[in-house]
Amino acid sequence: MYRLVLILALLAAGPALANPDRWRAEWPGTDFSHTAISDWDEIQSGGPPRDGIPAISDPTFLRASDETRLGGREPVITVEIDGAEPRAYPIRYLIWHEIVNDSIGGIPVAVTYCPLCNSGLTFDRRTAAGTLSFGVSGKLRHSDMIMYDRETESWWQQAIGTAIVGQLTGTELPSLPSWMESWDDFRTRHPDGLVMAEPAFTRDYGRNPYRNYDSSARPFLYSGENPPHGINPLARVVRVGDSAWTLERLRREGAITETGVTLIWHGGQASALDKARIARGRDVGSVRVRDGAGQDLPHDVMFAFAFHAFWPEGRWMLAE
Structure with a gap:
């Protein structure tokens, strides 16, 4: 309901x-x-x-x-x-x-x-x-x-x-x-690290109020153009600056180094926007993005329609 x-x-x-x-x-x-x-x-x-x-x-x-x-x-x-x-x-x-x-x-x-x-x-x-x-x-x-x-x-x-x-x-x-990575990845790497505690609000934390959203045919309240190249509007892409790599390509190849940027994918992270309980979401994996010196870079794993909306002249890094 x-x-x-x-x-x-x-x-x-x-x-x-x-x-x-x-x-x-x-x-x-x-x-x-x-x-x-x-x-x-x-x-x-x-x-x-x-x-x-x-x-x-x-x-x-x-x-x-x-x-x-x-x-x-x-x-x-x-x-x-x-x-x-x-x-x-x-x-x-x-x-x-x-x-x-x-x-x-x-x-x-x-x-x-x-x-x-x-x-x-x-x-x-x-x-x-x-x-x-x-x-x-x-x-x-x-x-x-x-x-x-x-x-x-x-x-x-x-x-x-x-x-x-x-x-x-x-x-x-x-x-x-x-x-974004799985909780297992974080606590394995940082067993003494800090994790945000549950806020003092009345919410069913752990439940996904957007169940099945990332398998929808169309984004909510979006009337703009669909992404080019036949890419599904709700497909995930890895955005670095004004360039985007599809998560499908990265998942298939495991690691990509292009234009001085290295992207690495590995499995184990649940989609937050799939099942009714976040922990049960399908595996979309985790992404790390680093420069040539091995330093982490700001990036986003967003839906393709949003990349196209805000970077209409952006570069799509497609497999040859």
Whole structure:
């Protein structure tokens, strides 16, 4: 029933609300005269209102050895910063909260996950305007979450880490290396590492409210072009900068080195957007991306339609 209500809410929301005049009462601090958006119809309500999906700030952590809730194949976003203890942010929490405002080794970070695009990115929250904290606006553009900062109420596109509406329009958040991997991978590598503890909200953590989404024929609230080359809109791709490799190709080859970038795939991570329980999702595997010196690179494992929407001139790294 919850899934049906969610789908109906998403499909009912539409471009009729795509008018900044309708948003001013809810967003009195947002300067709508500054924007990178040429067509307001691209912005739609995702269903929940502002902060209806509550972001987490200053989360608490457990030692990996003390965590008993997570299944071994469950996905986590891993952040490893030199001089700080490695941290894992379980998707079972991010799928309900989408943003975690944290600080790692003195660096204020936003760990983000947009289920509708499968986009999981970590940003440095420091800007020329100061350190920002982020919430979930309830708005979508090309099916991707629009975040907002609490300091200026500017709106930010999660997939590209850039402000698109408000005082800070055009400001880019620095991306930090992070990756999605299985809980087993993280705790094997870091048995004394830190894992985000269960938030103090009433949620059925571990359940997937987007059951079967990544096998759907069409993304929710997306009316843009399909990806080229016959690629399924909901196929996963590994994005590095403005280039994308299909996960299917990487899974088939195991490792790819091209344009100075090395991508490596191995099995064992469950899809968070497949079965009713995240831990039971089909195996989509884990990806690491490194440069020629072996350093981890910022990247995203997102759906193909989202890559095409935000990088329409992007490079598709197809097998010859």
